[in-house]
Amino acid sequence: MADPMETKESENGLEFLEEVTKNAHQIQEQVLAEILRRNAATEYLSRFLHGQTDKQSFKNNVPIVTYEDIKPYIDRIANGETSNILLADPISFFIQSSGTSGGQPKLIPMTAESFEKRMLEVTLSHPVVKKCFDGSEKGKAMTLYFIKKGIETPSGLMAKTLSTLYFTSNGFKKHAPKTCTSPIETIHCLDNKQSMYCQLLTGLLQREEVVRINSIFASVLARCIKFLEDHWKGLCSDIRTGSLSDWVIDPGCRYAVSSMLTGPNPELADTIENICGDESWEGVIKKLWPKAKYINSVITGSMSQYIPLLDFYGGGIPLVSPSYGSSESSFGINLKPLSNPFDISYTFLPSMAYFEFLPVNEDNREKAQEFHFHGVSSKGSLEVTNEDGNIVPVDLANVKVGQYYEVVVTTLTGLYRYRVGDVLKLTGFHNNSPQFQFVERRNTVLSIDMDKTSEADLLKAIRNAKLLIEPFGFVLATFSSYAETSSIPGRYVLFWELKSKASNNCPKLDAKIMEQCCCMVEESLDFTYKSLREANKIAALELRVVKHGTFDALMDFYVSKGASVNQYKTPCCIKSEEALKILNSGVIGKFFSPKTFPQVESLS
Known part of the structure; x- marks a missing residue:
């Protein structure tokens, strides 16, 4: 099995992708074997496996669950019990999900080893995108990144969003100054308004160096452009005078921006004023950052509703959705960054977790499609049930093109046969690894952010x-x-x-x-x-x-x-x-x- 850490060097990324996708089936078997070897003796798994660590015992006896089923175990750990009731390795912190369970964000256990593995997803997308855009590595990204204050559980373990953990990691802090227009201090500012203002300001100051626009989600970029509409006059004033507005009081922001805003720049202020003062903002991103080669942001799922808006603002700049993941697990990356935004498929990375797929009955699925009918589908049911009437999931090796599935994950961090809630459509394969198109969140009908x-x-x-x-x-x-x-x-x-x-x-x-x-x-x-x-x-x-x-x-x-x-x-x-x-x-x-x-x- 390939060592995922080797792919941290981007020049090895493409080679790693070829290796893991060619050996997808074998790697999946190894991933499950390792998870069971480490965790079979935990309180949770021992209830079902009774010391057995083979795949068939796992399939026959471990139930498919939702967050509510494992929440009591997670709550016990958060309240001070040892993590080995759910997983063998010590928990370093919790990932605080953006989803809800009983009206509250979910807490997903995370170990130091697994966090490093999650960061692999970020690294792997870089060489793939770089192949499509010559010179994209020679400039900077106009970044719009934000963090959220975490919470401390009674056990003393912190719970933070995955993006917050990444943006506050030593690796990011070391790498960011070379590749991002936003100083670390502006990203780490907890006041979103001050952070957004300063990140836009530093992005405008370095507009000639910007070769890509980065945000985690399309909704964030759309919101930032709206913020720019409301504050461009103030930004121009700061650039013209060479001094930061008094209302920005965060010490980190003031220090970081002042070191870049070294003197009056009326010429740059005039340029930005002429662009933003136009009656139409069509193509405003391309006008403000003329060397930008692409917009890098998740634009699938509920974020797809922002594609027309970003097309309007972008003025033809390609939209690249680099990867697909959730708080529970990384899933895959987009090997065709120039795909039509509505046709993006993600290639699953078999080393990230053990994946199973619940066939979705076409008669009952609330499909995200142009027309939502409630009639009987002409397509046959894909579900196979066991003698108890339960739907039987299929392995990664047995998924079929054109079929719809709900993804189920088993991880090293205490999630066993866990229903993520995402419905996917299998569109093809890269080598032996499946490629899926995100269809919808199960049971979600409305989503803005x-x-x-x-x-x-x-x-x-x-x-x-x-x-x-x-x-x-x-x-x-x-x-x-x-x-x-x-x-x-x-x-x-x-x-x-x-x-x-x-x-x-x-x-x-x-x-x-x-x-x-x-x-x-x-x-x-x-x-x-x-x-x-x-x-x-x-x-x-x-x-x-x-x-x-x-x-x-x-x-x-x-x-x-x-x-x-x-x-x-x-x-x-x-x-x-x-x-x-x-x-x-x-x-x-x-x-x-x-x-x-x-x-x-x-x-x-």
């Missing part, structure tokens, strides 16, 4: 809200929703068709009551949503009331596209632009939540 609102969560929130209108003689006939991202920050939009119990006329809407409904929906959503709302990373929820018959017209539209009248259900979340136009054409009232949330620790 790191929020993931399921249909069940949305239904519960709307049930709570409609109780406010029932005393006034109104009935909520039907509803739908969509994630509005044409403005920054984006927001949730609900469409309601109301019926008056007293008559068939359009109900007279009391603005105060409707705003209370908006507040109730937001109050009923989870911790992540509220945290992002408080941090202004999600705008106030909007409720659009439509006239009678609007949802009938929506049903007619879906039926015209092939849906069955007998089996039609109103889609919980609209994916089709045509369907959205139908709903918007019937709007008779718009209301926004005036809700303000108490200060909570924001997610970044």
Whole structure:
């Protein structure tokens, strides 16, 4: 088995990728064997394996689980028990996920060894991208990176986001000054506004050196461009005068920026002012950073909604989505960086974890597609069940092109047959390693940033809200929703068709009551949503009331596209632009939540 650490040198990266993808099946067997050899005696696995460490015993006896199933073990460790109840190696810290479990971020155990392995994903994407863009290594990245303050568990172990751990690691601090426009002090500033302002300022000061634009997620870049729209005059003033604005008070930011803002530069200020003062911001990224060869950011999954916006701002700069991972595990990298953003596939790295794949029944999957039908699919079921009626997962070696799967991981850090919740489509192979296209998060219908609102969560929130209108003689006939991202920050939009119990006329809407409904929906959503709302990373929820018959017209539209009248259900979340136009054409009232949330620790 190849030593993953060898790939830290980028010149060996491509060779390593070829080796692991050619030997994918054997490496997967070795990964599982190593996990079981180390951890079979833990309290968790010994319940199922009773000393056995072979693959078949693992498959037959260890259950497929979700976070809720292993949360009691993680909570025990976080509260002070030894980590060997779940994994043999000592835990160094917890990864704080952006997802939620019971309204709170998940805690994923992490060891020092596994963290180093996770950083391999970052290293591996570099030589692949470099092949596609000549000279991309000769300049700097205009970086927009942010960290989040961690929390200390009762055991003394810290819990931080994976990106925070990376950006505060010694390796990054040593490497960043040579490759990033953002000084370390600006990245480590916990005040997002000051951090963003200073990172944009230092990026503009070095605009002629910038060969790529970097952010972790597309939503972050979109938000930063909106911030630039609001603050470009101040940035130009700072550049023109050679002094940093007084409102930036973070000592690290002031020190780092002042060392770069060494004197007045009216010529640069005029250039930026002419670009940002244009009535249209189409191509603004290309104009501000003319040597940028590509934008490097995750643009798949819920981030794909920002592709049109980044295309508009980018002015033709290619969008590169380098890798695919989660708090639980790294999965793969994009071996074709110049792929159409909507067609990106990730090649799985078999050395990262042991992967299994739950075939997804096409009849029940909430597929992220142009039209969301609730009828019976013409495609056959892919699921195979055992004698207990449970779906049997398949190994990496047995996945089939064109089929959909939910990914299941087993790691060295205490996750055994863990359902990540991502639905993927197998698009092909690179050597013997599968290539998957991200389709959706299981059960997620709305997402703007790191929020993931399921249909069940949305239904519960709307049930709570409609109780406010029932005393006034109104009935909520039907509803739908969509994630509005044409403005920054984006927001949730609900469409309601109301019926008056007293008559068939359009109900007279009391603005105060409707705003209370908006507040109730937001109050009923989870911790992540509220945290992002408080941090202004999600705008106030909007409720659009439509006239009678609007949802009938929506049903007619879906039926015209092939849906069955007998089996039609109103889609919980609209994916089709045509369907959205139908709903918007019937709007008779718009209301926004005036809700303000108490200060909570924001997610970044």
